[in-house]
Amino acid sequence: MEDERIQRVVEDILREGRRKADEIVERAKKEAEMILNSARIRAEEEKQTKIREAEKSGKVLKERTVSEAGMRARMDFLAGREKIVDGIMEEVLRRFEEIGETSEYRGWLFDSAVRACSSIEAERVVLRANERDARFLKTRLEEIAKKSGKRVAIGEPIGTAGGVRVESGDGAVSVDETIESVVRRNTERIRKRIIELISEEG
Structure with missing residues (x-):
């Protein structure tokens, strides 16, 4: 369930910010092309200045220069793509902060609290969340206790964009269901999906 919610948030953000992502990718491609063209020109100039050198030697120099430029261009393009991915990851966290008052979010928060409480081998547990979520959880304590x-x-309260961290009464054991922890556990899957969507549009 948490995977589906995160996926929906990621894809909503990507749909809204598609034009911006496209602009960054397109700019990276253009910059890469410029670097390659510049490298070809430099290689040709170097070849002309060394016209008396052996033809084979000049060819090797040109190929090496263009190859190095191509590698630099690819690195620049990948760096641009990573910038998009990092920006979207930040937006995922920000978006979860924004939806904190919705019924869907509160349903997820309640379920997460029950699940985390049930997983701890202790009679007494403590829920810790940001002030907004703590106020909501306080109104549902009896239900959480009954279900768990x-x-x-x-x-x-703790500093978090949302979610809950549940600790045993003595603080020895904790289960982290904060938004940051959920996103961190799903980071590679989210990044893979973002890159797939960027590539589809690029």
């Missing part, structure tokens, strides 16, 4: 079979309390 635990004695549940609300702890001090």
Whole structure:
């Protein structure tokens, strides 16, 4: 369920920011082409200045120069793409902050709290969240306790975009269901999907 929600957020962001992503990718491609053209010109100039050198030697020099330029161009393009990916990852976290008042988000928060409480081998557990989510969880403590079979309390607020971290009463064990932790656990899958969508549009 959390995977589906994250995927929806990522794809919504990509749809909204497609034009910006396209512009960055297109600019990276143009810059790569310029670098390659410049490298070819430089190689030709070097060849002319060394006209008396052996033809084979000049050819090797040109090929090496163009090859190095091509590598630089590819690195520049990949760096541009990574910039897009990093920006979207930041936007994912920001978007979750924005949807914190929606019923869908609160349903996920409640389910996450119950699941995390149930997974801890302790009679008493403490829920920790940001101030907004802590207020909501406080209104559902009885339900969370009933579903998880635990004695549940609300702890001090923590700095997070959303979600909940559940700790055993003695603090020895914790289960992290904060947004940052959920995104971090899914980082590679999210990045792969973002790159696929960028490539489809590029």
